[in-house]
Every structure is written in structure tokens, then in C-alpha cells.
Amino acid sequence: MTAVKTARSAVVLAFFALLLTGCWDRIELNELAITSATSVDRDGEDWVVSFQVVIPSTISSGIGIMGAGSSSAPVIVYSTKGKSIREANSRSYLESPRKLYFAHNRIIVISEETARRGLDPILDVYLRNPDARETVDVLITRGNARKVLEQMMQIERIPGNGIREINNMEEKYLSTLPEVKLYELAMSLSSDSAGALLPEVYLSGKTETDSLKAFEKTTLPSKLRLGRIAVINKDKMVGWLSRQEGLGVAFIRNTVDMTMIAPACPDDPSKQASVSIGSSTTELKPAIRDGKLSVKVQIKASGSLTQIDCGIKDLNDPATVAALEQAAEKEIVKLADSGWKAVRRLKTDAVGFADLAHRKYRKQWRKWKKDWDSVFANIQVEIAADVTLTNVGLSKEPIQVERLKEGKK
Amino acid sequence: MSESTKSGIESGSDAVKALSADLDTNIKWLTGELGSEPDIVIRQLQVLRNKRAALVYISDISDNGLINSLVTSMLDESLKPDAGEFEEEPLQGLMLRSLSVGGIRKLDSLDHVLLAILEGCSVIMLDGFATAIAADTGGREKRGVEEPSSQTVVRGPKEGFTESVRTNTALIRAKIKSADLRMEYKLIGKRTRTTVVVVYMKGIADEQMIRDVSRRLDLIDTDSILESGYIEEFILGKTFTPFPLIQNTERPDAVAAGLLEGQFAIIVDGTPFVLLAPVTFVKFFQSSEDYYQRYDIASFLRLIRMSSFLVSMLFPSLYIAITTFHQEMLPTSLLISLAAQREGVPFPALIEAMIMELTFEILREAGVRMPRIIGSAISIVGALVLGQSAVQAGLVSAAMVIVVSFTAIASFVIPSVNMGSAARLIRFGMMFLAGSFGLFGIMAGLMVILAHMSGLRSFGVPYLTPLSPLVPGNLKDVFIRVPWWAMKKRPALFGKATARQGSAEPNAGNQGKSNGEGKGRR
Numbered sequence: 024m025t026a027v028k029t030a031r032s033a034v035v036l037a038f039f040a041l042l043l044t045g046c047w048d049r050i051e052l053n054e055l056a057i058t059s060a061t062s063v064d065r066d067g068e069d070w071v072v073s074f075q076v077v078i079p080s081t082i083s084s085g086i087g088i089m090g091a092g093s094s095s096a097p098v099i100v101y102s103t104k105g106k107s108i109r110e111a112n113s114r115s116y117l118e119s120p121r122k123l124y125f126a127h128n129r130i131i132v133i134s135e136e137t138a139r140r141g142l143d144p145i146l147d148v149y150l151r152n153p154d155a156r157e158t159v160d161v162l163i164t165r166g167n168a169r170k171v172l173e174q175m176m177q178i179e180r181i182p183g184n185g186i187r188e189i190n191n192m193e194e195k196y197l198s199t200l201p202e203v204k205l206y207e208l209a210m211s212l213s214s215d216s217a218g219a220l221l222p223e224v225y226l227s228g229k230t231e232t233d234s235l236k237a238f239e240k241t242t243l244p245s246k247l248r249l250g251r252i253a254v255i256n257k258d259k260m261v262g263w264l265s266r267q268e269g270l271g272v273a274f275i276r277n278t279v280d281m282t283m284i285a286p287a288c289p290d291d292p293s294k295q296a297s298v299s300i301g302s303s304t305t306e307l308k309p310a311i312r313d314g315k316l317s318v319k320v321q322i323k324a325s326g327s328l329t330q331i332d333c334g335i336k337d338l339n340d341p342a343t344v345a346a347l348e349q350a351a352e353k354e355i356v357k358l359a360d361s362g363w364k365a366v367r368r369l370k371t372d373a374v375g376f377a378d379l380a381h382r383k384y385r386k387q388w389r390k391w392k393k394d395w396d397s398v399f400a401n402i403q404v405e406i407a408a409d410v411t412l413t414n415v416g417l418s419k420e421p422i423q424v425e426r427l428k429e430g431k432k
Numbered sequence: 433m434s435e436s437t438k439s440g441i442e443s444g445s446d447a448v449k450a451l452s453a454d455l456d457t458n459i460k461w462l463t464g465e466l467g468s469e470p471d472i473v474i475r476q477l478q479v480l481r482n483k484r485a486a487l488v489y490i491s492d493i494s495d496n497g498l499i500n501s502l503v504t505s506m507l508d509e510s511l512k513p514d515a516g517e518f519e520e521e522p523l524q525g526l527m528l529r530s531l532s533v534g535g536i537r538k539l540d541s542l543d544h545v546l547l548a549i550l551e552g553c554s555v556i557m558l559d560g561f562a563t564a565i566a567a568d569t570g571g572r573e574k575r576g577v578e579e580p581s582s583q584t585v586v587r588g589p590k591e592g593f594t595e596s597v598r599t600n601t602a603l604i605r606a607k608i609k610s611a612d613l614r615m616e617y618k619l620i621g622k623r624t625r626t627t628v629v630v631v632y633m634k635g636i637a638d639e640q641m642i643r644d645v646s647r648r649l650d651l652i653d654t655d656s657i658l659e660s661g662y663i664e665e666f667i668l669g670k671t672f673t674p675f676p677l678i679q680n681t682e683r684p685d686a687v688a689a690g691l692l693e694g695q696f697a698i699i700v701d702g703t704p705f706v707l708l709a710p711v712t713f714v715k716f717f718q719s720s721e722d723y724y725q726r727y728d729i730a731s732f733l734r735l736i737r738m739s740s741f742l743v744s745m746l747f748p749s750l751y752i753a754i755t756t757f758h759q760e761m762l763p764t765s766l767l768i769s770l771a772a773q774r775e776g777v778p779f780p781a782l783i784e785a786m787i788m789e790l791t792f793e794i795l796r797e798a799g800v801r802m803p804r805i806i807g808s809a810i811s812i813v814g815a816l817v818l819g820q821s822a823v824q825a826g827l828v829s830a831a832m833v834i835v836v837s838f839t840a841i842a843s844f845v846i847p848s849v850n851m852g853s854a855a856r857l858i859r860f861g862m863m864f865l866a867g868s869f870g871l872f873g874i875m876a877g878l879m880v881i882l883a884h885m886s887g888l889r890s891f892g893v894p895y896l897t898p899l900s901p902l903v904p905g906n907l908k909d910v911f912i913r914v915p916w917w918a919m920k921k922r923p924a925l926f927g928k929a930t931a932r933q934g935s936a937e938p939n940a941g942n943q944g945k946s947n948g949e950g951k952g953r954r
Contacts, residue, residue, distance in 0.1 A: 048757065049756045049757055049780075049867070049868075049870070050756060050757075050759075051755075051756055051774065051780055051781060052755050052756075052759065052767070052770055052771040052774040052781075053771060053774045053775050053776070053777065055759060055771065057764075057767060057768060057771060059764075077768055077771075079768045079769075079771035079772035079775060080772050080775045082768050082769075082772060124759065126759060126760030127759075127760070127764045127767055129764070156760070181768075184764065
């Protein structure tokens with residue numbers, strides 16, 4: 024009998040223990056301020072952190088949802104200021120009716136000024152706290168980062184999400200700007216090369232699209248766009264790469280998935296063909312020549328011809344295709360070379376040669392490590408490309424109406 | 433059939449009151465015991481020329497046709513020319529020559545006479561003899577064999593057990609025509625004297641287990657057994673668990689299959705629900721249809737059933753845990769959509785889920801209890817008023833209605849109602865754990881349940897076999913069902929004789945053939 028009694032009281036006690044927890048870190052969905060994007064600005068020595076908070080009821084429609092519907096803005100942006108990022112964050116309680124929730128934060132936009140002054144505090148905040156995810160996309164913007172957050176976006180209702188999608192798509196189909204997640208940024212900055220690339224997002228157009236009124240027209244007064252590529256060296260931003268240079272660097276870094284290049288015609292340099300690169304792999308072969316490091320960049324790509332405006336007669340002729348391939352190879356080498364020159368100009372090893380050197384030449388690395396920047400500046404780079412055109416499309420010669428007419432006569 | 437009543441009588445009353453040789457005394461005693469109700473018939477007649485006899489029966493539970501022919505045969509006896517030959521042994525004469533009834537036996541005591549009458553026998557007493565003859569003239573109104581209402585199949589036999597124990601044993605005998613099919617009859621219940629039959633396959637079922645069951649049945653000391661549920665609770669004794677440890681079925685084919693796997697069945701007179709034991713957890717997810725359909729679809733459906741069990745047990749609690757503790761686990765668009773639905777909902781997710789779950793349970797109970805005619809009303813009220821209106825009024829979120837309805841539907845997928853109700857009970861506990869501790873609570877709850885299940889035994893068979901303890905050979909019929917030709921062995925849980933196909937099988941007429949072709953039969 025006593026055993027039963029003990030068991031019974033144990034159950035009762037266990038039940039009370041359930042009540043005592045106060046439900047731990049339980050939080051209801053409608054107590055959360057779901058942050059879709061954050062931005063970091065500097066104001067003197069202070070940090071200004073802005074949040075783009077989703078207003079769920081305007082995003083989702085359906086029966087029983089109390090809300091203003093789609094006539095009100097889908098997000099709201101507010102900024103807080105503090106001596107540190109987290110202090111600024113905590114001040115959000117002064118104005119936010121809900122708890123800021125960062126797990127679904129899609130992008131973090133960093134102003135150029137902030138980036139030039141150093142990214143360490145941002146990395147620390149993200150890596151230290153479990154509530155913020157390291158998989159957030161990092162982007163740089165020229166002016167005030169808050170401005171980017173304030174913009175609405177076409178098609179996508181949540182701008183933060185939209186920017187991430189643009190970044191994602193762009194990396195997949197164009198490969199010019201990388202999509203850099205925060206942990207990837209931290210990893211490349213802490214690697215031997217200590218260099219990283221970040222995409223730029225900017226506002227193109229004169230006025231701002233921060234009101235739903237703009238969506239009554241088919242043309243928006245301004246749009247969020249991806250621009251250049253920011254180069255980060257040891258947690259500080261050092262300069263920009265153009266998109267051309269960016270693509271070149273991507274070829275060297277072997278991050279090209281799919282892209283489009285427009286080589287000049289073999290017969291007429293003023294006209295272009297378009298080659299859609301379907302896959303590309305780059306092999307980097309370091310070697311030591313005269314005590315100096317040199318790197319052989321071998322790019323192997325395959326693609327298909329998607330447009331041609333040249334005076335070529337017959338695309339079924341292997342010689343013609345070979346000529347086109349050569350033109351494409353030349354174009355890729357040109358791009359890669361411009362990319363390489365740009366990173367050398369910025370004295371930033373954004374192409375990851377340091378890791379390569381460390382891996383291949385461990386002994387010499389000890390020496391090089393001390394003054395990598397000068398070693399890097401003196402690296403001899405040889406770029407070669409090998410393009411295979413797998414497909415020239417459905418017509419065997421370029422469509423030129425005049426010539427087609429002649430053929431009929 | 434006579435076996436039934438005989439064994440019943442022997443295990444019956446102890447205080448034996450001997451029959452008197454005087455017919456009038458006996459009749460007087462009987463009328464005293466039974467009262468002079470109109471359905472009690474005491475027919476006096478003269479047999480074998482000059483012997484006074486009495487035929488006593490209860491007309492309502494007797495077959496009048498049988499009684500008529502019985503009376504005729506007794507009266508005709510005196511007309512036979514050699515009727516005098518049995519002058520010295522009139523009782524013997526009656527029994528051997530004249531009674532036109534199948535089952536006959538001798539009775540020595542008044543109590544036995546009384547019981548025989550109450551069971552529907554006609555008792556013949558001769559003046560001058562302290563022995564009576566009971567003739568089996570029992571017959572009462574019974575329901576025909578119909579399609580089982582609680583366990584329906586698309587393909588498979590459509591016959592179901594009825595309330596009559598005779599019909600039920602006949603249905604099983606019709607399935608298994610083997611001399612090894614054994615039926616042990618018992619009478620349980622001091623007042624109801626319900627016939628309870630233990631059915632098993634000799635040589636397949638574990639003898640020790642059958643003896644044990646028999647003993648447990650004999651220990652039952654109650655005045656009434658009205659349904660097999662009584663037996664189930666009595667023989668399980670003090671086992672506290674939400675999980676069913678005995679299966680019940682309305683399907684003779686399910687019982688036959690169980691018997692052939694070494695289970696035993698308990699048929700209780702007066703209910704179409706036959707008990708099957710010992711049983712393991714996975715048995716509750718097997719439908720008899722699994723074995724009639726193609727094995728691929730049967731395996732798929734079985735996996736669906738098992739996942740439905742998990743859904744029915746865990747889905748609301750997972751919803752609560754994820755939306756109130758682990759929002760980061762949701763895809764962003766789903767989170768925003770859920771957050772939008774929760775906008776303006778006044779209750780926390782736990783309370784919301786509790787309200788909806790309880791509402792559903794009430795609706796379900798109402799659906800079961802309510803007269804069929806007004807059944808459609810409940811679906812209108814349930815689906816429209818409580819579902820849609822509650823969402824529109826902003827009392828609950830639409831997602832919660834989806835969660836609850838999906839859970840409800842999933843709980844109906846489990847073939848066994850018993851197991852379904854186990855999931856129902858556990859669901860509520862899980863919801864509390866989820867509401868207090870999130871996924872951690874769910875995990876902790878599942879651990880406790882798993883530990884509990886590992887400790888359960890059904891008649892000595894661990895509840896989680898063949899998963900724990902792992903019996904690799906039995907896994908052929910757990911998550912998937914392999915084709916019949918691959919199930920060469922019986923599941924080695926309940927008995928020893930395991931060969932199901934091939935030469936090891938006794939009394940199989942077509943052994944060689946089926947062995948060679950490797951085709952399943954049964």
C-alpha cells in the first residue's frame with residue numbers, strides 16, 4: 024500500500040513541478056516580431072541597428088485572420104542606437120510591442136562605413152548568440168543601410184526575403200556576385216588568405232519605394248539592385264570590384280555555376296556571340312619558380328551558344344565551332360585576368376591563394392606567412408581556359424534576313 | 433455440443449441435492465425453485481405403456497419443433513410392439529431407442545436438472561427413478577451471420593461473429609478443419625453462467641500458456657459475464673497501462689489466422705467480440721486485409737497506419753511545441769502564415785489545442801451515442817459551426833483546426849479501436865508536456881512510454897517483440913508484409929511449431945506440390 028501511496032504522491036509532485044516551470048522560454052507566435060532583415064550603421068562611435076519586422080497579418084490572407092489586409096505595408100522598420108550592437112538590440116524593447124525574433128532573419132545589410140571600420144563585432148554577435156543564425160546572407164550597401172530596409176519590393180512581399188532570393192538566384196544563374204552567408208564570411212576571414220567578397224545591394228532610382236502607393240504603377244520609381252562586389256581584408260572593407268572583375272574572380276575561385284559571357288566574333292570584333300556557361304571548374308596549380316610563387320589557373324568550362332550575330336556561315340563546321348570556342352576562351356581569360364588584377368590592386372587575397380600555398384608548400388609557408396601581402400603581390404598568375412561548346416542551338420547559321428532572302432532567289 | 437454443457441455442469445454447483453425416485457416430489461421441488469411462470473412447461477405423459485413421466489422445459493429458450501418430435505417419439509414408443517422388452521430398464525430404453533434428439537445425458541441431482549432446464553434442455557424424469565435425462569432441445573432467437581460492423585475490409589470474408597457462441601465456434605471450425613483445433617468450454621459467472629470457450633491449436637499454441645489461461649479463467653469469481661471485456665479485465669488483473677494487452681475482433685478469419693500463429697481465442701457467449709491473446713504491439717497495426725491484398729500495397733498501408741498512430745499521438749503536441757518553443761524550426765513562409773493566423777487568437781496554443789481536442793472528443797462521443805437518425809446533424813454542427821465559425825470568430829486559428837482534424841482522421845486509421853484509444857489518452861498527456869517543455873517534454877514523454885511498453889507483457893510475450901527483444905525472423909510481418917511464399921515460418925512468439933510451409937507441416941495433403949513451387953497457401 025505504501026508503494027502505491029508513494030507513487031501517487033510522486034505523480035502529484037511531478038504535476039506541480041510542471042506548473043512551477045513557468046513554461047520556460049515558451050513564447051506564442053503572436054508575441055514574436057519576426058525580423059526579416061537587419062542592418063548595421065555607424066553613428067560616430069555608436070552602432071545603429073535597424074530591423075525590418077514582418078507584419079504577418081498583411082502578408083498572409085485567409086479566413087479568420089484579423090488584420091488590415093494587403094492595403095498596409097507588409098513590414099515595418101525601426102532603428103535603435105547603442106554603444107554596442109546588442110545594447111542597441113535591447114533598446115528595441117523601448118519601442119517594440121513584441122519580442123524581436125532573429126531566427127528567420129534572412130539578410131544583414133552592412134553600410135560601407137561600418138564595413139570599412141571593421142566587421143568583428145557583427146561576427147561576434149552572430150556567432151555568440153544562439154538566437155541569431157549564422158546562415159544569414161551578408162550584403163554591403165554604399166550609404167545608409169537602413170534605407171535598404173525601408174524599400175518595398177516588387178513581387179516578393181517581404182523585402183528581406185526578396186533580397187535574399189535575388190542574391191540566391193543571381194549566384195545560381197549568373198555567378199557574378201557571391202551569396203555569402205555569415206559563417207562563410209567568418210570562415211574566409213579567418214582563413215590564411217583573410218579575404219572575402221561581399222555583394223552590394225543598392226537603391227537604384229531617384230525616389231524611394233517605401234510606400235505601397237508606388238505599386239499602383241507598372242514602373243517603380245526605384246528598385247533594390249545588386250551592384251558591385253565589396254572586398255574585405257581582415258575584417259575591414261578595402262574596396263570594390265566591378266561586376267566584370269567579380270565574374271573573373273569567381274572564375275578563379277571556382278564558384279561559377281552558370282553564367283553568360285559575350286565573346287567577340289572571331290571574324291568581326293565589333294559583334295558578339297552569347298555563350299551560356301553551364302558548368303565550369305577551375306584548377307589552381309601552384310608552383311615555385313625562381314623562389315617565387317606562381318599559380319596556374321586552368322579554367323575548364325562547357326556551355327552552349329545561345330545567340331550569335333557573326334558572319335559565320337555554317338555552325339555545323341567543326342572549325343567554326345572551334346573558332347567560337349577560342350573566342351569564348353579568350354573572353355574568360357580576359358575576365359579572369361581583370362579579376363586577378365583587381366584583387367592585386369586591392370592587396371587582398373580574395374582568391375584564396377594563401378590557403379593553396381599553405382597546403383602545397385608548408386615549409387615555405389612559415390616564411391611567407393610573415394609577409395604574405397608582398398608575396399601575394401608578386402605571385403605570377405597564368406590563366407588558361409578551355410571551353411567546350413556542347414550545343415549551338417537549333418539553327419545552323421545565324422539568322423540574317425538579307426541573306427535568307429538571297430537564298431530564296 | 434453435449435461436451436459444453438457437461439463440463440459446465442461438472443464445474444458448476446457443489447451442493448448436490450439428489451433426485452428423488454418419486455416423480456411428484458421432484459416436480460414439486462422444481463416448481464418451487466423455478467416458480468410457476470408461464471414459460472415453464474411441465475408436461476406429464478405416460479410412456480412405455482404404463483410409466484409416468486414428466487417433460488420439463490422452458491418454452492422460450494427451446495426449439496418447439498424439437499420438443500414436438502421428442503414428445504412424439506416418446507409417445508410412439510409405447511405403441512411399438514416390442515415396447516415391453518425394456519420393462520426392467522425403461523430409462524435405458526428411452527435413451528437408446530426412443531428419444532429423437534441428438535444430445536442426451538443422464539442427470540443425478542436436482543441442481544443439475546435445474547441448470548439443464550435453465551440452459552434450454554428438456555429434462556425427462558421417470559417415476560420411480562432417481563435419474564433424469566436431459567435432451568438438448570435448446571434453441572433461441574439469434575441474429576444471422578452478418579458483415580462485421582467494426583472491422584470492415586474491402587477484400588476478404590464478409591462474415592462476422594454473432595452473439596451466439598455456437599455460431600462463433602462453427603465459424604472458426606469452418607475456417608480450420610483440423611483435428612488440432614481445440615475448444616475448452618467453461619461456465620463463468622455465478623448467475624449468468626456464461627459459456628466461455630478457449631480456442632487454440634494444439635501443437636502450435638504453447639501448452640503452458642493455455643494451462644495458465646485456463647487457470648486464470650477458473651479464478652474469475654463474479655456473478656456476471658456479459659461481454660468479453662469482463663474477461664479481458666479479469667484475466668489481465670492489476671496491469672496499469674493505456675495499451676491494450678488483448679486483441680478483440682469480430683472477424684473469424686482474423687481469429688483463424690491468430691490461432692494458426694499460436695494465439696488463443698476466448699469466445700464469450702453473448703458478444704460478437706472474440707478475444708485474441710497473447711498479442712504484441714505491432715499486431716494492432718495488422719489488418720486481416722493485409723494478407724489478402726497484394727503485399728506491396730499491404731506494406732505501404734501498414735506503414736501509413738504506423739505513421740498515423742504517431743500522428744494521432746503526437747501531432748497536436750508537436751504543433752504546440754514547435755509554435756511555442758521552436759519557431760526557428762519552421763520555414764519562414766510557414767511561420768509567417770501561422771503567425772498571421774494566430775493574430776488575435778486569445779488563447780495560448782496549448783489551451784487552443786485543448787479546446788479543439790476536447791471538442792472533437794465530445795463530437796465523437798456524441799456521434800457514437802446519438803441515435804443514427806439525427807447523425808447528420810452532428811456533422812453539420814461539428815464541421816461548420818465549430819470548425820469554420822470558430823476560426824472566423826477568431827477563437828482558434830485555422831491551422832489548429834487543421835491539426836486537430838488531421839489528428840482525428842489519423843486516429844481512425846488504426847485498425848484496432850483499442851490502440852486508437854491508447855493514442856487518444858496519451859495525446860493529452862503529451863500536449864501538456866509539449867506546452868510546458870517543448871520538444872524536450874515530448875522526448876521525455878516518449879522515453880517514459882517506451883520504457884513502459886518495454887516492460888509490458890501479454891501472457892508472457894514481451895509487448896514489443898519482435899522489435900525488442902529483436903527477433904529478426906519475425907520482422908517479415910512487422911513494418912512490411914513480405915509475400916506469402918516468403919513467410920515460410922510462423923512468427924516464433926507464441927509457440928514452438930514454426931514451419932508454416934514445407935514438409936515439416938503436419939497433415940498437409942498437398943505438401944510436395946506447394947513446397948516445390950514455393951507458393952503460399954492458406
